[in-house]
Amino acid sequence: MDPTRLYLRLGALGGFANATGLVLYAYYAVRVAHLSPLELVLAGTALEVATFVFEIPTGVVADLVSRRLSVVLGYLLVGAGFVLMGAAPAFWAIAGGQFVWGIGFTFFSGAREAWLADEVGEDAAGPLYPAFVRRRQFGLLVGGFVGIGIGWWWAAGTLLIGGVLYALAGVYLLFTMTEHGFAPAPREGRATWRTSFAQAAAGLRVARARPVVVTALLTTLLMGASSESFDRLWGFHLINSFDGLPDVMPEALFFGLVQLVAQLGSIAALRIAQSRTDFNSSSSVAIGLIGSNVVTIAAMILFAGAPVFAIALVGAWITFWVRAIEEPFATAWVNRGLPSATRATVLSTVGQSNALGQIAGGPIFGALAALAGVRVSMAVAAVVLVPAVALYWRHRGPAEDEAT
Template structure:
C-alpha cells in the first residue's frame, strides 16, 4: 500500500511526455510507433503465462520485485537513447515487467491479509495510485520542460528504487504454491480466447465491439 502512490507517480512522470519524446525527439514514424507499441503488447501476451507460473509456484514477492525492476529498466532503456531500437527494446522489457507484477501484487496482498481483509484495500490502492499519477503528471511535465528524456529516466529510477526497496521490506508469510488443477499453462490463453470467441459469435453487438476495440488499439499507437 505504501508504494501505491509511488508506482502511480513513477508511471505518470515517466510516460506523460512519451508521445512527444517518441515523435519529436526520437523522430519515430507512424509505422515505428505502431511497431514499438506492438512489441509491448506482444511481450505482455507471450510472457503472461510464464511469469504467472513464477507467482503461482515460486514466490509472489519475487514476481513483484522482478516486475518493478524490469519496468524500471524498460523506462531507462527508452530514455537512454532517442532511437527506435532503444524505445522498442524498452517497450519489450517494460511489457515483460508488467506481466510479472500483473496479478501477483493483488494475489500477494490476499495471501498476506486474507481475502476478506484484502477486498477494501484494492480500491484504496487504486485511489492512492491515482493521486500519485496526478502528481507525477505535473512533475513529469516540469521535468520535460527542461529535459524530455528525463521524464522516462525519472520514472525508471523510481520504479527500480521501488523494486530494491521491496527486496528488503516486502514479507511473504501466507504464500502457498497453487494446486496443480489451478495452475495456468501454455494452453490457457488459447482455451480462454476460443471460449470467448464462441460466446461473442452468438452476439452481433459483442462482435462489433470487439472489432471496434481492435481497430482503435491498432491505430492508437501512431498518435
C-alpha cells in the first residue's frame, strides 16, 4: 500500500483502538477491579517504567533490523497489553498489561515516523505529521463513542476489544506495510545505552549554557510528578469520595461521557490557546505557561477539596482542558533559540525529565493517598506545581536570542 495512505490510516485506526479500549479504563479499574489508590498509581508506574527502560533496546530494533518489524511488533504488543488488562480484574493483570503496553509503545514510537520518512522522504513526510494527528483525533472521538457503547454492558470488553483492534492493526500492517527505503544505521548513529548517556551529557552541557533549558528540565520534572496523582486517581475520587455517580443514567455511560467531554474540551482549549499566542515570542509562550499552571493548580485543588460531585467534576474537566496546553507550549518555549545541532538532544532530555518525574512521583503520591487519602494526595500534587510557576515567572521576559 502507498506509505502516505497507510500512515494516515494508522492515525485513525490507532486513535479508534486506543479510545475504544481506554475510554472506560478508570471506571473499570476502580469499579470492577476494585484497585486501591496505591495499586492504581503503581499500575501506571509500571507503564512509565516500561517506556523508560525499553526505549533504547526497541530503538536498536528499529535502527538495525527493521522499522516495519518494530512497528508491527509494537501494535501487537499494545494489543496484548490491553487484552491482559481486560482478561482479569486484578492488580497483577492490570499492572502487567500496562507494562506490556509500555513495551509495545516503545516499539512504534519514533519508528513509525522514521519509517514514513524513509519511504517518502523527509520533505514529503513533514506535512503528514499534523495530518496524522487530525486523523487520530477523529479516531479517538469515534472510538470513544464505540467504547462507551461496549462498556455500557461489559466494562472489561472495552479493553478486550480495543486490544483485539490493536492486534488486528498489527496483522494488517504485516501484509500492507512496505519497506524500501530502510538502511541499517551506521555504528556511530545507532541507539545504545552509551549513546543515551552521551545524549544526556550533551543536554546537560547545553543546559549549563542556557538557563531556560535548566528551567525546562525542572518544570517538566515537577509536571511529570504532579500529573501522576491526578491521572491515576481522578476516577477513584469521583466514584468513591461522594455518594456515587449521579443516578441519571448507567454508571459506565455517564463515566464515558465525562471522558468524552474532557477530550473535546482539551482539543478546543489547545486550539484557542494556539490562536491567541505569539509562538515567535518566548515571553508570550512563558506567560501562557504561567497562566495554564496557575489554573491547573487551582482546578486540582478545587477537584481535591470539592464538597459535592458537581464541583469536583468541573474541577476535573478544567484540569484536563488546561493541561492539554502545557506540553506543546513547553516544547515551543524551550525550543526557541536552540542550536540546530543540539535541538533534538535537548528536547529528548526534557522528555526524559518528565518520565523520571512520573516514575518518582507515582509511588510517592500513591503512598500518600493510601496513608492520608486521595484528597490530600491530589492537593499536594497541585502544590508541587507552585515552584514551576515561580520558575516560569523568572523567565517571562524576552529570551536572550530575542533581546539581541
